[in-house]
Amino acid sequence: MDILVVLEDSQGSLHRLSKEAIVGAQELGGKVVALAIGKHCEQIASECLSFDLENVITVNHELVSTYNADGYSNIVKTIIEANSPKIIVTGHTYQTRDFMPRVSAALDIPFIPDIISFSEGSFVKQVLNAKLNATASFSTDQVILSFQSAAFTEENITPGSCSAKAFDVNLDSSIVRSKTEDPFQEDAGDVDLESAELLVSVGRGIEKEENIPMAFELAKVLGAEVSASRPVVDSGWIDSFRQVGSSGSNVAPKLYFSLGISGAIQHVVGMKGAKAILAINKDKDAPIFEIADYAVVGNVLEIVPKLTEALKNQ
Amino acid sequence: MKIAVLVKQVPGSESALPLNNYQNWIEESSVTFVMNPPDNYALEEALLIKERLDEGEVVIVSMGPDRVQKVIREGLAKGADRGIHIKESPEIVKDPLLIAKSFTTVLKEENFDLVLSGLQSDDTGMGQTGVLIGEMLGASTATLAIETRLEGDHIKVKRELEAGWFQWVQLPLPASISIQSGLNTPRYPSLKGIMGAKKKVIKCISSDLASKQAQTIDKIFIPQTSKQTEVIEADVDVAVSRIVEILKSEIKVF
Ligand SMILES: Cc1cc2nc3c(=O)[nH]c(=O)nc-3n(C[C@H](O)[C@H](O)[C@H](O)COP(=O)(O)OP(=O)(O)OC[C@H]3O[C@@H](n4cnc5c(N)ncnc54)[C@H](O)[C@@H]3O)c2cc1C
Ligand SMILES: Nc1ncnc2c1ncn2[C@@H]1O[C@H](COP(=O)(O)O)[C@@H](O)[C@H]1O
Numbered sequence: 410m411d412i413l414v415v416l417e418d419s420q421g422s423l424h425r426l427s428k429e430a431i432v433g434a435q436e437l438g439g440k441v442v443a444l445a446i447g448k449h450c451e452q453i454a455s456e457c458l459s460f461d462l463e464n465v466i467t468v469n470h471e472l473v474s475t476y477n478a479d480g481y482s483n484i485v486k487t488i489i490e491a492n493s494p495k496i497i498v499t500g501h502t503y504q505t506r507d508f509m510p511r512v513s514a515a516l517d518i519p520f521i522p523d524i525i526s527f528s529e530g531s532f533v534k535q536v537l538n539a540k541l542n543a544t545a546s547f548s549t550d551q552v553i554l555s556f557q558s559a560a561f562t563e564e565n566i567t568p569g570s571c572s573a574k575a576f577d578v579n580l581d582s583s584i585v586r587s588k589t590e591d592p593f594q595e596d597a598g599d600v601d602l603e604s605a606e607l608l609v610s611v612g613r614g615i616e617k618e619e620n621i622p623m624a625f626e627l628a629k630v631l632g633a634e635v636s637a638s639r640p641v642v643d644s645g646w647i648d649s650f651r652q653v654g655s656s657g658s659n660v661a662p663k664l665y666f667s668l669g670i671s672g673a674i675q676h677v678v679g680m681k682g683a684k685a686i687l688a689i690n691k692d693k694d695a696p697i698f699e700i701a702d703y704a705v706v707g708n709v710l711e712i713v714p715k716l717t718e719a720l721k722n723q
Numbered sequence: 724m725k726i727a728v729l730v731k732q733v734p735g736s737e738s739a740l741p742l743n744n745y746q747n748w749i750e751e752s753s754v755t756f757v758m759n760p761p762d763n764y765a766l767e768e769a770l771l772i773k774e775r776l777d778e779g780e781v782v783i784v785s786m787g788p789d790r791v792q793k794v795i796r797e798g799l800a801k802g803a804d805r806g807i808h809i810k811e812s813p814e815i816v817k818d819p820l821l822i823a824k825s826f827t828t829v830l831k832e833e834n835f836d837l838v839l840s841g842l843q844s845d846d847t848g849m850g851q852t853g854v855l856i857g858e859m860l861g862a863s864t865a866t867l868a869i870e871t872r873l874e875g876d877h878i879k880v881k882r883e884l885e886a887g888w889f890q891w892v893q894l895p896l897p898a899s900i901s902i903q904s905g906l907n908t909p910r911y912p913s914l915k916g917i918m919g920a921k922k923k924v925i926k927c928i929s930s931d932l933a934s935k936q937a938q939t940i941d942k943i944f945i946p947q948t949s950k951q952t953e954v955i956e957a958d959v960d961v962a963v964s965r966i967v968e969i970l971k972s973e974i975k976v977f
Binding site: 477478479482502503504506507508509510511513514515517519520521522523531534535536537538539540541542543544545546547548549586587588589590591592593594595607613631632639640642643645655656657658659663664671685687692693694696698699700701702703704705706707708711712715716719720723 | 889
């Protein structure tokens with residue numbers, strides 16, 4: 410085994426980022442083995458049997474029937490120790506963030522996270538709030554890599570055929586010291602961002618709570634719904650059910666009109682499916698402009714009130 | 724309850740970010756630094772836990788060049804009891820394992836019940852340091868905490884999962900927990916706090932890590948775009964009429 414891809418279960422099916430990680434692993438080249446853990450491991454593995462992989466290892470154990478960092482990190486560690494893959498690959502999900510650093514520390518293998526692309530031993534990741542990119546490299550025999558959402562396209566998985574085989578681990582109950590409860594969702598509020606046609610989305614560039622009505626007025630004349638970035642929600646200026654991004658809603662409107670949003674990846678993953686992106690930002694190098702169709706360089710607080718007036722006269 | 728809070732000093736979101744001569748990091752002399760935003764929430768959570776228990780100690784631990792003493796002071800002014808500065812050479816290390824090992828050596832001696840960190844640093848964005856340290860200390864770990872409840876010898880943590888899902892995890896102490904933004908409302912230092920902070924102790928420990936990095940950042944650069952973007956950089960009235968035209972004729976919202 411050259412590369413081990415650690416798969417993730419998303420409510421009984423293979424996580425989209427796991428499929429993308431398989432593409433990444435195939436592009437790295439070599440013998441790729443996938444690992445599925447937990448009570449759905451067989452279902453997950455069966456989704457991989459038509460991919461070009463060496464095989465899929467499945468591990469189930471009562472101590473990992475619900476995900477927990479103690480159990481998962483121990484299982485991944487055991488598989489790595491038994492097979493010595495050169496590269497361990499996974500999607501950069503919240504679950505990866507939660508347990509993969511434990512594997513890294515336990516085995517002293519560097520973990521380069523959130524990679525967007527690579528070439529010849531150097532890996533590109535975003536730094537400084539996505540304003541700059543960096544190439545990272547490692548000087549050890551083994552490395553752990555995680556790929557950012559959409560670094561690869563799942564349609565590009567090389568098809569093939571492989572088989573799944575179960576692996577028995579000896580997990581001692583003293584290892585799993587944390588007690589994990591089942592995941593749950595909270596009240597979504599009465600706003601349906603995901604089916605909104607038009608969204609006016611507010612970022613920290615709105616500067617203060619008193620300026621929030623400005624966004625609602627613009628939304629009203631456009632017949633749009635209002636959404637927000639995380640810091641605006643964190644500050645309590647806008648309800649949390651309006652948050653767009655990796656921990657909020659995933660939206661795909663006809664128009665995403667962003668007001669003072671920088672364009673960090675955790676925000677962008679939630680809105681890059683918009684048909685058109687119109688962004689106002691006072692910083693001409695703001696990352697949001699990289700994905701915008703229209704980049705208005707200017708002050709939200711000056712432009713928005715005038716725009717609302719102009720639209721009222723249309 | 725002895726709580727360590729890992730506080731990093733990072734470039735502010737509005738700071739200029741000029742590349743250095745080697746193009747392997749930014750030229751720090753023209754950067755404005757702030758406390759890493761999630762670390763600010765981690766600090767507030769630590770102060771709230773201490774206040775609720777009405778006993779214990781909150782210790783700020785920061786690694787970096789001399790400039791980081793500023794964020795340590797800021798934390799002391801907010802109410803932390805003392806600081807530890809792990810002193811680096813001017814060039815910051817970007818190898819998370821090495822950083823975590825250095826922290827672990829210092830934290831081990833202190834026997835903290837709880838280590839709180841931010842879920843991610845705004846500069847290098849590794850998103851792993853708190854968990855690495857937890858594993859190295861033999862402590863339990865949890866990430867993306869958006870609520871904590873200390874109950875005797877364990878702590879319950881509400882973790883944020885993807886797409887609006889959550890999960891409760893119960894961890895035995897000691898624990899290393901990384902904090903997601905928004906779980907509380909960080910306080911501002913009071914005048915009394917600022918005065919009081921001057922008398923609080925910051926212990927300085929030197930570390931020499933730069934030569935041993937197994938993971939490095941070799942180059943940084945401005946991302947290239949492939950998308951066709953129309954840039955509208957004009958005075959307000961011109962910009963407004965162009966936006967109206969776009970909304971009307973190109974996106975056809977009305
Ligand atoms: C695990 C994780 C999950 C996360 N989940 C989410 C999520 O679900 N959703 C989310 O949004 N974020 C999320 N984040 C946070 C994300 O990384 C960014 O910090 C956040 O999106 C930044 O929000 P912002 O662009 O509004 O603020 P900032 O980054 O502060 O940007 C403000 C922008 O406004 C501009 N500006 C300032 N003043 C003006 C003005 N007067 N006129 C015009 N422009 C102005 C500035 O140039 C800047 O570009 C998450 C982070 C992590 C690590
Ligand atoms: N040099 C440092 N000084 C203090 N805290 C740090 C440092 N590096 C990382 N941390 C802590 O670890 C968290 C995650 O950082 P990172 O793994 O770099 O994304 C930060 O939010 C801090 O709480």
